[in-house]
Amino acid sequence: MGDSAADKLRRRAGRIQDGLEPVADAAEEVSNTRALDAVARFGYAITALLHLLIGIVAIRLALGGSGEADTAGAIETLAQGTPGRIAVWAGFIGCMGLALWQLSEATVRSRSLPRRTRLSKGFTSGALSIVYTVLALTFANFAVGPGSDASGATIHFSAMALNFPSGTFLLSGVGVAVAGVGVYFVIKGVLRKFRPELTFLDSVRGSIIxxxxVLGHVAKGIALILVGVLFGVAAIQHNPGRPTGLDASLKALLEQPTGQYVLGVIGIGFICHGIFGIVRAKYGRM
Structure with missing residues (x-):
């Protein structure tokens, strides 16, 4: 009796998998090098620095000052002068290294894990790889030119989304997704799910970290929830000109009676997240 089409497909898939196995082994060997780990740690340090700068601007806004409390504003601060250009290119390298490291976590490094863990790792690390790639390209944008305004970019995105026939649902979905990430950060902070990332939380120093x-993850989560809410408001009001980025979300707090105090606490939280990130870059598990 001849083999069925399904059997032939399975054998063909098996041969393809066997052929790709040496490639995957080689990729895993490269991903396990100290060089990639070192660049990824540098990428963590860069993102920590951005959190520190955003937190400082948020506190400045709470005290009546000015500034752009978002990633573009933080990178623009770094990009001042010739030393700044060098720093921005270094940021690009660090974030691209971190993106590649996360990609390896999502693929070749997770091959031996149980299926459920492998799928979860693939989703989370894969998403982070995309996030850090976008961040690296933002650094590159500032390195080769004047950069871009984050609030203007989010307005453009909102307008583009609302131009689609189901744009309201699309933009609402983006808002729900961003708010969901914010909820994840809050839960991660409250339940201390970041602990496996570090190695010395049983010491006095570890208690401070x-x-x-906790404060850093919760503050970042609240900020992301606010961003998600603004996306939702823009969708419901069908207002493509409404700013929907992080800077707009934090500045919207100033319109509330006690918003400046909330904004100040969020700013402190971002600074705490930045300090935590620096420690993570130095001592975190890779």
Whole structure:
């Protein structure tokens, strides 16, 4: 009796998998090098620095000052002068290295894990790889030119989304997704799910870092929830000109009676997240 079409497809898939196995082994060997780990740690340090700068601007806004409390504003601060251009290119390298490291976590490094863990790792690390790639390209944008305004970019995105026939649902979905990431950060902070990332949380020093991790993750989560809410408001009002980025979300707090105090706490939280990130870059598990 001849083999069925399904059997032939399975054998063909098996041969393809066997052929790709040496490639995957080689990729895993490259991903396990100290060089990639070192660049990824540098990428963590760069993102930590951005959190520190955003937190400083948020506190400045709460005290009546000015500034752009978002990633583009933080990178623009770094990009001042010739030393700044060098720093921005270094940021690009670090974030691209971190993106590649996360990609390896999502693929070749997770091959031996149980299926459920492998799928979860593939989703989370894969998403982070995309995030850090976008961040690296933002650094590159500032390195080769004047950069871009983040609030203007989000307005453009909102307008483009609302031009689609189902744009309201699309933009609402983006808002829900961003707010969902914010909820994840809040839960991660409150339940201290960041602890496996570090190695010395059983010491006095670890207790301080533990507190920084809680406040930093919760503050970042709240900020992302606010961004998601603004996306939702823009969708419901069908207002493509409404700013929907992080800077607009934080500045919207100033319109509330006690918003400046909330904004100040969020700013402190971002600074705590930045300090936590620096410690993560130095001592975190890779």
């Amino acid at each position: 533990d507190a920084l991790g």
